[in-house]
Amino acid sequence: MVLSRFWLVIFISAIVFVMFSLFSGESYTIDHVLNGKKDDPILISEKFVEELPAFIRDSIRKVPEQTMIINRDTLNADTTYVYKNKTVKIYSGVQKSDGLLPTCKSTLLDLIIPLIAYLAFFCGLMELLIISGASGKLAKGLSPVFVKVFPSIPKDHPSISYMTLNFAANFLGLDSAATPFGLKAMESLQEINPDKDKASDAQIMFMCLHASGLTLIATSIIGYRAAANASNPADVMLPCIITSFIGTIAAFLIVGIKQKINFKSASLVLVLITLIAGIIGLLMYVNHLDLIGKNYFTSNLSALILIGIIAFTLIFSFLNEKKFTTANTTVFDSFVVGANNGVKTGVTIFPYVLGMLVAISLFRNSGLFEIISNWIAFIFSNMGVNKQITDALPVALLRPFSSAGSRGFLIDSMNTFGADSLTARLSSIFQCSAESTFYVIAVYFGSVNIKNTRYALGTMLLVDLICVITAIFVATWFF
Known part of the structure; x- marks a missing residue:
């Protein structure tokens, strides 16, 4: 009985928190919760190229892969900008476990x-x-x-x-x-x-x-x-x-x-x-x-x-x-x-x-x-x-x-x-x-x-x- 209730609390509290994060703007997407894999980068935003700072915009257009990595740091995950189909997906951080x-x-x-x-x-x-x-x-x-x-x-x-x-x-x-x-x-x-x-x-x-x-x-x-x-x-x-x-x-x-x-x-x-x-x-x-x-x-x-x-x-x-x-x-x-x-x-x-x-x-x-x-x-x-x-x-x-x-x-x-x-x-x-x-x-x-x-x-x-x-x-x- 205790295990069953604890299991329900974990499930329900996690779902409520995920929905709150999405609708409050704290999370851009919750797809990683369902489909993501451990250590995958997490999508935090998506913007048009024109909305990005000029130096990032110019760098993305120059690189063949149309990808740019900034904030390279030994303590924090890299932030990655990926340009595709007229928009730039921004990834930061990695997933802690499989979805x-x-x-x-x-x-x-x-x-x-x-x-x-x-x-x-x-x-x-x-x-x-x-x-x-x-x-x-x-x-x-x-x-x-x-x-x-x-x-x-x-x-x-x-x-x-x-x-x-x-x-x-x-x-x-x-x-x-x-x-x-x-x-x-x-x-x-x-x-x-x-x-x-x-x-x-x-x-x-x-x-x-x-x-x-x-x-x-x-x-x-x-x-x-x-x-x-x-x-x-x-x-x-x-x-x-x-x-x-x-x-x-x-x-x-x-x-x-x-x-x-x-x-x-x-x-x-x-x-x-x-x-x-x-x-x-x-x-x-x-x-x-x-x-x-x-x-x-x-x-x-x-x-x-x-x-x-x-x-x-x-x-x-x-x-x-x-x-x-x-x-x-x-x-x-x-x-x-x-x-x-x-x-x-x-x-x-x-x-x-x-x-x-x-x-x-x-x-x-x-x-x-x-x-x-x-x-x-x-x-x-x-x-x-x-x-x-x-x-x-x-x-x-x-x-x-x-x-x-x-x-x-x-x-x-x-x-x-x-x-x-x-x-x-x-x-x-x-x-x-x-x-x-x-x-x-x-x-x-x-x-x-x-x-x-x-x-x-x-x-x-x-x-x-x-x-x-x-x-x-x-x-x-x-x-």
């Missing part, structure tokens, strides 16, 4: 089709884990801990193994694997959900822990920083881990208090201590490496873990081939069945993802998001907050809505302020310390047709805010 119709197309071609491919492959592997008995063994081993965190889940339930694989994939930065494991977990949790239209306590806890984004190897962030010639691309790794860890603990405590979980359980304390010790150990190991060693370690660990999971699944399935025979199937046929289920899941979630991304596209291109962002930055700057911090806030504000959009701001901050600036480093921490909340909600709850997400959205946004505040403190402390 509504291109977003529909890119959602299918650039997001859903690749996602379906990932889902098909990893759901095929998960089918092997189920029939071979590996998932059951994993669930049985982890049940003592998970029944404390998820008291409504029966002991040794299959969802335990799926959630474990999802958390592990997120922890190692394996986004392509995390989503299929997470969707399988939601599907499994839905089987024991007494109210199929309403999110269960277990589903909300899983979603909030997943969205808190606990990450050990921020591979993509390190890659962006390396491409921007950062002196030490991996120097944000520890701040990212600290921020995402605090976000995860906050998510667990907020949801746990709501669900009246017993925090004094010895098994929970032991797991928490083990997790902290493991993180500290890995950080100490990475910290003693030189720059090349850090880059080599961070770029290969996640890939090795993923290959290891694939290899283990196939080998374990081969060693337990009798179980497949008993189930009247083969290892390969089971993989195909699981892959087919993955494709069906991808098709199911497409409308949910499309609806959310189109609303976000309209919201951004309307100019309303930029106004809100500028006002927030203005308020913070008047409170005495460092300008380098306020310059990074657009990444934090956009992250819950769009990973691709916030990534664009991140890259822009590195290009504008330098990869080793506080702004760029803080933007990197914002980017890796939380999930795209609205996308995650649409994908995961949409995959099992849950209409009432209860307090999941509010909790996830609160955790996002905690991560933002933590990131600011951590970044100023480290850098």
Whole structure:
């Protein structure tokens, strides 16, 4: 219900603002909102040649292409004059994201089709884990801990193994694997959900822990920083881990208090201590490496873990081939069945993802998001907050809505302020310390047709805010 109303507010407010801008003269055209593409120049005016200043008019008539670019500036987009059919179109600024119709197309071609491919492959592997008995063994081993965190889940339930694989994939930065494991977990949790239209306590806890984004190897962030010639691309790794860890603990405590979980359980304390010790150990190991060693370690660990999971699944399935025979199937046929289920899941979630991304596209291109962002930055700057911090806030504000959009701001901050600036480093921490909340909600709850997400959205946004505040403190402390 909350998500539905929020979606309507985004859509309606963006449409109202677009229409107001057009009829008030603030915008010359709204075509870019519907048909424009990211980084395209925006048409701001159209005039007859005679209405232009003489030096521009003369220059346009002299150049063969009948095009003139002025105001060349490293900080601002060029203003372009294009003469055609007796009029001059004036373009200035660039579009922040694809328009509504291109977003529909890119959602299918650039997001859903690749996602379906990932889902098909990893759901095929998960089918092997189920029939071979590996998932059951994993669930049985982890049940003592998970029944404390998820008291409504029966002991040794299959969802335990799926959630474990999802958390592990997120922890190692394996986004392509995390989503299929997470969707399988939601599907499994839905089987024991007494109210199929309403999110269960277990589903909300899983979603909030997943969205808190606990990450050990921020591979993509390190890659962006390396491409921007950062002196030490991996120097944000520890701040990212600290921020995402605090976000995860906050998510667990907020949801746990709501669900009246017993925090004094010895098994929970032991797991928490083990997790902290493991993180500290890995950080100490990475910290003693030189720059090349850090880059080599961070770029290969996640890939090795993923290959290891694939290899283990196939080998374990081969060693337990009798179980497949008993189930009247083969290892390969089971993989195909699981892959087919993955494709069906991808098709199911497409409308949910499309609806959310189109609303976000309209919201951004309307100019309303930029106004809100500028006002927030203005308020913070008047409170005495460092300008380098306020310059990074657009990444934090956009992250819950769009990973691709916030990534664009991140890259822009590195290009504008330098990869080793506080702004760029803080933007990197914002980017890796939380999930795209609205996308995650649409994908995961949409995959099992849950209409009432209860307090999941509010909790996830609160955790996002905690991560933002933590990131600011951590970044100023480290850098």
